Amino acid sequence: MTSHPPILAALAAALLFGASTPFAKQLAGDISPILLAGLLYLGSGIGLWVVRLIRDRGFAAPDLPAREWPWLLGAIASGGVLGPLLLMVGLTHTSAADASLLLNLEAVLTAVLAWVVFRENADRRIVLGMLLIVAGGLLLAWSQHGGTVQSSALGSFAVAGACLCWAVDNNLTRKVSATDAVFIAGTKGLVAGITNCTLALALGVTLPAWPRMAEAMSVGLAGYGVSLVLFVLALRGLGSARTGAYFSTAPFIGAVVAIAVFQEPTSAAFWLAAVLMGVGVWLHLTERHEHLHTHEPLEHVHRHVHDEHHRHEHAFAWDGVEPHSHPHRHAPITHRHPHFPDVHHQHSH
Template sequence: MNNKGAYKSQLLLPILQVLLAAALFGASAPAAKLLLSRVEPVPLASFLYLGSGLGAFLLLLLRKTRKTWTQAEAPLRLKDLPWLSGAVLAGGVAAPIVFLFGLKSTPAATASLLLNFEAVATTLIAVLFFRESGGLRTWIAVAVITLASILLSLKWGGAWGFSLGALGVLGACVLWGADNNFTRAISGKDPFAIVVIKGLAAGLFSLVLALLLRQKLPPFELIALALAIGSLSYGVSIVLFILAMRNMGAARSSALFGTAPFFGMLLSFLLFRETFTWQFAVSALLMVAGAWLLLGERHAHIHTHGPIVHEHRHRHDDLHHAHSDNESTTGDSHSHLHEHEQVTHSHRHKPDLHHRHKHGRAGKES
């Protein structure tokens, strides 16, 4: 398989992963809206994230029966704690609580649409603070998705403006954008372990907060339902997103993850029988156009990888892991501490674990 064919093949899996993650996460808004009529926001946020942690923990136990898979993932280390803590506080505690307070006074379809802003926030933070590259097509895609969000947020026939509920949803998107970039820094580590720690830590923190605020806890059947929703929408979804971000970078993964509101709006129409409007139709087309622009991005230039020692899941049949060790070199995935020597070459790439270099005029994006 040539370089171009290998690139396309390696890109297909993370695309499928992030789209499935988007569908599961998109379903969380209408599903949570149904529960908010009977459960307060803080305890609901707690059980949603406890569900994500418990669900990922069960998958982790199941995975341990497959020794080869367990050995293939890099474990979390003490140096990862600051990034993990930031992800827990921003994305696991603050974001869901702010989002649920906003969702309580916002129609499910509108809230689902506004979640598009997470891709915008993630991209801006990734480019401005973490120096991730962003080509013209990436920025156009972000602009198109944002335009779709604004279009469906407009109130026709009266004064236009954002409600406090909508601002709450947008604020949550900014927090999730920060979370995505914190998680990007440890995306090479075991995604199941990340979700278990993040879910259980955030869920327990929010549960303690709910008890301190003396908010009433829901009956067992609603707790079980919230746990189930959380395990899929925040557990499995986050695992898939981390796996995709490992190979696509935070900005591009999040831009594709921006299709989550589209899935959420479809489910909202089915659950709440909301009217299908021309705004929705036009916005849907804009979202598709934004995704197409993102997927069509081509980034190739001569670049230099400096010497680095790190640990993550990898194979020996790619462009960056030609080292030899005691592990199989037949293409099996495995994880161990390994060293990269300095190398200069040119090929198509994304801002993954090995391509977080600086870009100047030599870079070429279209």
């Protein structure tokens, strides 16, 4: 199952986001953190919407069923509005070092919500792999910032609250991940960008020169925009917990880029974190989850080919081109094959 495309999408999302971090740090000296976050998100939102308009040759209504709009709006409110606001509150009452440690909570909380609230399947192998990946991220963040603690209780709770908001965002986004990933990522980027930029301007932050703004927005398009599109595609095929675990390798990827491009020194902690994350990813990559399961009737819209899960008739003249997208209904089926908790496998065990 290591060649499963959603796994590659999750790792590519982590690669782009992790690689963008060292470049964003180079901009942090010239742009305030709040405004920088806004420009990164805004670049992703504007860029993806331009891509969508070009791709669809104009505005096209999203193929999101009415019953799924509350999930998307909840994800945007949680991850695009409340999360950034809580993080900004947290950063004013805690050090950047402590905040980077606390941000590892996002993967843990994403998995806990997926397993406990949304009943996503996980066995001990997956749980152990996630814990090893998160442990590697904690070790890397701790070593990079000297392991000092300079946080108030308010700051710590605010950053933890931001992580909870993003964990909720990840799980709610999974509910709508079957729809157009560019629309989801672009809309979330616009909302988060406008929120952070408005907050920065309200606090009296001045805009930098246009070349620096353009540079920040370009980094955001790749590291936040394209990365989020890939993240949504991974959610579609892997579920929240597994996608979050793979994405947690982003800090390590960022450290590798910083070492390779900016000649930052390595340490024993870096190599230990690499081993922990490597073992954790290996446990996930070698997962084989297979049992007899039954698909309940399901109706939704997404791009698909006519595989064993998509054997339906068409109420329109089909030209035979695949993949294609249209509302379709899944009839009940019972079979056995290796699978992940994707949009077609959300059954109980």
